[in-house]
Amino acid sequence: MRKRWHAVLATALSVAAALPSSAAGATSADVAGGKVAHVKLTVDEREVRAFWTPERMSQARPIDLPAGAAEFGAAQPSTEASHAPILVPGREPARKPGPPTAAADLAQLATPTVGRLFLQWSDGSTGSCSASTVPSPHRNLILTAGHCVYKHSKRIWIKHGFYDPYFRYGADPYYGSWVLDRAFVSADWLNAAEFTRTNDVAFATIRGRTNGTEVEDLAGSNGMGFFPPPFYQGTVFGYPAEPPYDGNLQMNCTGSVSLTIIKCPFTGGSSGGPWLRDYQNERRWGYVTGLTSTGVTDVDLRSPQFGYPAYLVWEEAKIYD
Numbered sequence: 001m002r003k004r005w006h007a008v009l010a011t012a013l014s015v016a017a018a019l020p021s022s023a024a025g026a027t028s029a030d031v032a033g034g035k036v037a038h039v040k041l042t043v044d045e046r047e048v049r050a051f052w053t054p055e056r057m058s059q060a061r062p063i064d065l066p067a068g069a070a071e072f073g074a075a076q077p078s079t080e081a082s083h084a085p086i087l088v089p090g091r092e093p094a095r096k097p098g099p100p101t102a103a104a105d106l107a108q109l110a111t112p113t114v115g116r117l118f119l120q121w122s123d124g125s126t127g128s129c130s131a132s133t134v135p136s137p138h139r140n141l142i143l144t145a146g147h148c149v150y151k152h153s154k155r156i157w158i159k160h161g162f163y164d165p166y167f168r169y170g171a172d173p174y175y176g177s178w179v180l181d182r183a184f185v186s187a188d189w190l191n192a193a194e195f196t197r198t199n200d201v202a203f204a205t206i207r208g209r210t211n212g213t214e215v216e217d218l219a220g221s222n223g224m225g226f227f228p229p230p231f232y233q234g235t236v237f238g239y240p241a242e243p244p245y246d247g248n249l250q251m252n253c254t255g256s257v258s259l260t261i262i263k264c265p266f267t268g269g270s271s272g273g274p275w276l277r278d279y280q281n282e283r284r285w286g287y288v289t290g291l292t293s294t295g296v297t298d299v300d301l302r303s304p305q306f307g308y309p310a311y312l313v314w315e316e317a318k319i320y321d
Helices: 045-051 054-059 103-108 215-219 308-317
Strands: 030-032 036-040 086-088 114-121 126-134 141-144 156-165 178-186 202-206 223-226 231-238 251-258 261-263 274-280 285-291 300-302
Touching (some): 036 308, 045 156, 045 178, 054 126, 114 141, 126 231, 141 285, 156 202, 178 308, 202 308, 223 308, 231 285
Parallel strands (some): 223 285
Antiparallel strands (some): 030 036, 036 178, 114 126, 114 156, 126 141, 178 202, 231 251, 231 274, 251 261, 274 285
């Protein structure tokens, strides 16, 4: 049976107990208004870049844990379904990839607004997820899954993260590699006693270059689409890294999203990849209305609901430069 992945959730703790008072490479976490938790990653950028050699990238285990379809029950309509959608436009990449060189490239619809995310936790373990640049005033924000930056099983944050937009057998020389600066999740998600689709969402700020260039300036960004309808046509992007995939190419699935589920055979490593509504390859961005959180069966993916909890985390994260 193909391995699937999800966040492992521990016994409920208070917010204060759930957040580490200290961790290697991180300051103590802060909780904004009781709704959003975030941590400042303090590892020196030179150390992070030196750590993520091509060999370590190839050895980073995709986020992957067995999960059964019955474990999470049937998908339910959002209680916020009547809320009017909130749409925040994205931004085209500064330079779009050249014409596809093969039919396989054409089928991928690859976009620089999506990349591969490499992570090390404070216990020394490493892994890989998928992520996407999203709008912020400081042009420095990415979206991924909550379980990609915080391990419930050990109650630890990541020590550092390394983001490669448009990763293709390594970092793209134009879009570059970027070091994470802060990570943000819902405080309720850290404190959860069981899996909650609503809250498995994370944002992270990215350290800019000394010349003032930010990641969004080069890679562009997908827009945000909070409070999406329960049924829509969507395109899922990500970097699945378990067989039959190897994580070296950006992949996509397009189909009908039904109550936060879409048919797509992605494997571990695609966690955190965006679900886009109204994706247009000419502009290379769409509106993020979900993200890959878990596998429901061998051919289904499930997303958190993109309502108030996700919106509040984005509102908090986007103010940091």
